Amino acid sequence: MTPVLHYIALKTGRALFVVWAAFTVTFVLLFVLPANPVDLLFDPAELNAIPPEVKAQVADNYGFNEPVVLQYLDRLGHALTGDFGNSVQSGKPVVGAVLDVLPSTLALAAGALALAVLIAFGIALVATATRRAWLRNLVETLPSGAVSVPVFLSGVLMLQIFSFQLGWFPSFGDQGWRSLVLPLVTLAIPVAGPIAQLLVRSFAGEFHSGYVTTSWAKGATRGRIIVGDVLRNAALPALTIAGVTFGNLIAGAVITETVFARKGVGRMTQTAINTLDLPLVAGIVVLVAVSFAVINLAVDLIFPVLDPRLRATLTAGNPG
Amino acid sequence: MTSPPVNAETPASTEAPPVSDPLLRIRGLAVDYRTGREWTPAVRGVDLHVEPGEFVSLVGESGSGKTTLIQGALGLLPAAARIRSGSIAYSDVDVTGWNDRRMALVRGNYVGFIPQDPNTSLNPVKRVGQQVIEAVRFNRPRGTPAARYREAALESLRTAGLTDTERVFHQYPHELSGGMKQRALIAIALAGRPRIIVADEPTSALDVTVQKRILDHLVRLRAELGIGILLVTHDLGIALERSDRILVMRRGEIVEEGPVERVVAGATSEYTRRLLDAAPSRHAGRLTADSAVRPQPRPGAVALRAEGLSKTYRLRNRAVLRALDTADLTVREGTTHAIVGESGAGKSTLAGILAGFVAADHGTVHLGERRLTGLPRKRLRELRKDLQFVFQNPFTSLDPRFTVRRLIAEPLRAFGLPAGDRVTELLAAVALDGSYLDRLPSQLSGGQRQRVAIARALALAPRVLILDEAVSALDVSVQAQILRLLVDLQAERGLSYVFVTHDLGVVRLIADDVTVMRSGAVVETGPAEQILTAPRHEYTRQLLDAVPGALV
Numbered sequence: 001m002t003p004v005l006h007y008i009a010l011k012t013g014r015a016l017f018v019v020w021a022a023f024t025v026t027f028v029l030l031f032v033l034p035a036n037p038v039d040l041l042f043d044p045a046e047l048n049a050i051p052p053e054v055k056a057q058v059a060d061n062y063g064f065n066e067p068v069v070l071q072y073l074d075r076l077g078h079a080l081t082g083d084f085g086n087s088v089q090s091g092k093p094v095v096g097a098v099l100d101v102l103p104s105t106l107a108l109a110a111g112a113l114a115l116a117v118l119i120a121f122g123i124a125l126v127a128t129a130t131r132r133a134w135l136r137n138l139v140e141t142l143p144s145g146a147v148s149v150p151v152f153l154s155g156v157l158m159l160q161i162f163s164f165q166l167g168w169f170p171s172f173g174d175q176g177w178r179s180l181v182l183p184l185v186t187l188a189i190p191v192a193g194p195i196a197q198l199l200v201r202s203f204a205g206e207f208h209s210g211y212v213t214t215s216w217a218k219g220a221t222r223g224r225i226i227v228g229d230v231l232r233n234a235a236l237p238a239l240t241i242a243g244v245t246f247g248n249l250i251a252g253a254v255i256t257e258t259v260f261a262r263k264g265v266g267r268m269t270q271t272a273i274n275t276l277d278l279p280l281v282a283g284i285v286v287l288v289a290v291s292f293a294v295i296n297l298a299v300d301l302i303f304p305v306l307d308p309r310l311r312a313t314l315t316a317g318n319p320g
Numbered sequence: 321m322t323s324p325p326v327n328a329e330t331p332a333s334t335e336a337p338p339v340s341d342p343l344l345r346i347r348g349l350a351v352d353y354r355t356g357r358e359w360t361p362a363v364r365g366v367d368l369h370v371e372p373g374e375f376v377s378l379v380g381e382s383g384s385g386k387t388t389l390i391q392g393a394l395g396l397l398p399a400a401a402r403i404r405s406g407s408i409a410y411s412d413v414d415v416t417g418w419n420d421r422r423m424a425l426v427r428g429n430y431v432g433f434i435p436q437d438p439n440t441s442l443n444p445v446k447r448v449g450q451q452v453i454e455a456v457r458f459n460r461p462r463g464t465p466a467a468r469y470r471e472a473a474l475e476s477l478r479t480a481g482l483t484d485t486e487r488v489f490h491q492y493p494h495e496l497s498g499g500m501k502q503r504a505l506i507a508i509a510l511a512g513r514p515r516i517i518v519a520d521e522p523t524s525a526l527d528v529t530v531q532k533r534i535l536d537h538l539v540r541l542r543a544e545l546g547i548g549i550l551l552v553t554h555d556l557g558i559a560l561e562r563s564d565r566i567l568v569m570r571r572g573e574i575v576e577e578g579p580v581e582r583v584v585a586g587a588t589s590e591y592t593r594r595l596l597d598a599a600p601s602r603h604a605g606r607l608t609a610d611s612a613v614r615p616q617p618r619p620g621a622v623a624l625r626a627e628g629l630s631k632t633y634r635l636r637n638r639a640v641l642r643a644l645d646t647a648d649l650t651v652r653e654g655t656t657h658a659i660v661g662e663s664g665a666g667k668s669t670l671a672g673i674l675a676g677f678v679a680a681d682h683g684t685v686h687l688g689e690r691r692l693t694g695l696p697r698k699r700l701r702e703l704r705k706d707l708q709f710v711f712q713n714p715f716t717s718l719d720p721r722f723t724v725r726r727l728i729a730e731p732l733r734a735f736g737l738p739a740g741d742r743v744t745e746l747l748a749a750v751a752l753d754g755s756y757l758d759r760l761p762s763q764l765s766g767g768q769r770q771r772v773a774i775a776r777a778l779a780l781a782p783r784v785l786i787l788d789e790a791v792s793a794l795d796v797s798v799q800a801q802i803l804r805l806l807v808d809l810q811a812e813r814g815l816s817y818v819f820v821t822h823d824l825g826v827v828r829l830i831a832d833d834v835t836v837m838r839s840g841a842v843v844e845t846g847p848a849e850q851i852l853t854a855p856r857h858e859y860t861r862q863l864l865d866a867v868p869g870a871l872v
Contacts, residue, residue: 210440214451216396217435218508219428219458222420228454232445308492309444 022289084283094283105264116192124199147193172261243299349406377559380569395423432509438501449489459512480507499530527662609811623816629683658831666840712789714769767798
């Protein structure tokens, strides 16, 4: 096997492992650890009022009486064929229900990620390019500010200003691009924070590195140095962070979708947990894990394209 | 030859100046650094000029302000620095205070720059050819066809002394050796067809044999292209060997200036004379201790013996790197055994195995009668009392949050021994007084730090010290003091040293025996006298030839 194929196989294997681990951990948490998983299916307030025959019937339906290993293998086998059972609440297949809302959440998350990366690059570029100390200081305080504002607060604030006061964007729903603007911005702000912090630091670091001095000495101008030398080198570490942050986005989507009353995986998760819809929760966790793994796999595969040094270790096999 | 930078905004400069003007003239330049609210002078009124075709060296130790001076000349001072007074003129065009946009017309075009560390000075994600092309493009009139850029870039690489230019053109920096990278940087400096080249310590990150080739090439370029060269270096040997004229800088001032022959014949400044004296090659032989009588070592007694040491590292694609190949080493009691070689010679691997940090694949190490290799961790720890290590970089080998007292007491505490007066005693042994006890490493100079590191290594009263490039990071004058200290300590305490170094000049001062290594194997071993004066192996001869400072 060539080193490149080996690398791709390794990274793909890692992504598959993440998905498998998410499935297994979910299974253990939902179906093994609870003393009586059947109880989780009922409202705690009414639990005592339910006759034991009904419980036994339900347990039998869900296969809780089988040995744990058999239950696990059974669920895993079905999951591999795309069958996560039916939702307790709606009775419809879990996969269909999740896939129904997943595109809307993915659009929100991907859009927010793109916007966050844009904001972060903007902040880093201004901080590096400006020669005015006050502007640089101002811009450099933005990331920590962005991180410290909770989504529910910024979301409500934005609704208040841009929707209720100015009436520029609708306050809820998912009709057209206009309804996407406010959720996008709300979700992007806290995610942009850490990426911007990292970028500002790596921009500054790269800007004072040896090859930049070489470029100055070549007769390059400030703009050429930032675009031609600093940008690509500084972007490399940010790429990793952006991939990892995608997980935060899914978590952030829960609140954003609630605040803006959008349909999506976030809101579905919330409903599923509130109504103790275990199969649905399990299905959501695994599908979210899949999208997380896919994004990070993409980052891993893009890296060698951007960094010739990494490419070299792949083909030449240098140690570490 | 391009004409000197012409700037439309300054009418006075549109007329081409006469050829007789110096390429670079700095007059009364003073540069300050901001530290907190105050301005500290780094360069205090320096005059300097470089004539066409002249090779001028600027010599100074760390902190002398030499780098600040040339940053000022190139308009590349960091934001915390400012020019207080003085002027910088290229061929009589005054560029003092020019902003980056205007200086961009001068840089590359008129003055080329060769940086210190070739390993960090090329953009890692761009092909070498691309980086040279940029240097061409920034300095040619607009509208030149792209094919011409490529042509010029390849020619520049050839002029810089690279042979396989087509291949190098398509390679990335990490695919080149240090010497080739420095040649690529020379190509970049030449690409704008400058009339003067400023080189900041261009060879201090390179091996001696490579250093020799790069310097040879610079001298040749000067002759062929008629350009002026301003070389900044800490190494007086290089400066004297290569230049027409030298300037010695200290604490922001020029303390000596003149043609090489005159400086060698009779330096006017006391500092220059000291530098000349400190140069390792000035000394005919090994330093002798001036304190105690050297305890006579038992003849033939061996402190440390290594036999048939091998170490291979497995690389990812099943290739192997033979870091060390059946190396033998015998350190006689009370003597210094130097291990010399260039990067990749395996000397650090050898030192690591001797110290028990790295496990050998084959071979044995004996400390006195006791076998060191293959010992369990716990037993090895006991042997640590007799075998200590001093690292290369005193700036990273001391915990920045520990006081000197704690640093020196650390090995004692680790073995549950009382520290008490022992710390003061050790500090005195390395010629530091009690006032240093409560200082932090950041409050010490490089030489003082290395003294503390030596005191720490001596804390457990070891019999053998392994010194890995222990003086390489220090200035020449400090280096001389530390070497003298080591020689004295050896005489007083009957210590045996394993002295790992790339610097043959230092070897002359301290070694009784020398082992020369190359690519993991021992090339030659024997008494220092014989190796240095009558080497048997061709490689040793090459190494000796490459050492600068034959003139000193």
